[in-house]
Amino acid sequence: MDNGVSAGSTASTSTLGHIALGLTLLAFGIGHTGVIDGVSAANSVSLATYVGGIALFVLGILAFRAGDGFDGTAFAGLGAFWFTWAAGADGKVSADAAGTFLLLFVLLGVTLTVGAASGLFGQGVYGLFTLSLLLLAIGAFADSGVLGKAAGWMAAVAGLLAWYGATAALAHWPTAVGRGRAANRSAVPAS
Numbered sequence: 001m002d003n004g005v006s007a008g009s010t011a012s013t014s015t016l017g018h019i020a021l022g023l024t025l026l027a028f029g030i031g032h033t034g035v036i037d038g039v040s041a042a043n044s045v046s047l048a049t050y051v052g053g054i055a056l057f058v059l060g061i062l063a064f065r066a067g068d069g070f071d072g073t074a075f076a077g078l079g080a081f082w083f084t085w086a087a088g089a090d091g092k093v094s095a096d097a098a099g100t101f102l103l104l105f106v107l108l109g110v111t112l113t114v115g116a117a118s119g120l121f122g123q124g125v126y127g128l129f130t131l132s133l134l135l136l137a138i139g140a141f142a143d144s145g146v147l148g149k150a151a152g153w154m155a156a157v158a159g160l161l162a163w164y165g166a167t168a169a170l171a172h173w174p175t176a177v178g179r180g181r182a183a184n185r186s187a188v189p190a191s
Helices: 010-033 041-065 069-088 095-115 119-142 145-171 179-186
Strands: none
Touching: 010 041, 010 069, 010 119, 010 145, 041 069, 069 095, 095 119, 119 145
């Protein structure tokens, strides 16, 4: 690409990245919950490979190119996570190896949670995702399906939040909640 050609706006890269993250988290989470008969986390491998893995990684590179270090780090790092998770899903690795892998990516989740500039909304997405990975890791070490189901629900909620945030950005819906929203109203000067 020529340096004079834009790689896309940061807003569009962020929106598409959060849609990809949301869809992948929803599929991954629903699969772990077992709420839909016959659907497991292994059924989300294709989505995790292509949408969560490759697409997010490419969007991360585009975000870096557009000067957005946070989304670049988030999307490229999560793309690497999803692609690698999909490659080892469905019992292709030992439970201890899977738990160790998940714990390593908990560190990325903590970094993204702390660094999220979009306030509680963005921190909520990454925080729930991180907690989901932590519960899955502990569940893998302890061979606990209950922890896996709880982690699945957290991932699904994180996926819904990521999807809503991206949709809200496109549709100009509100994302402020609680005190931040009231503070925004009071910050508007009276005429």
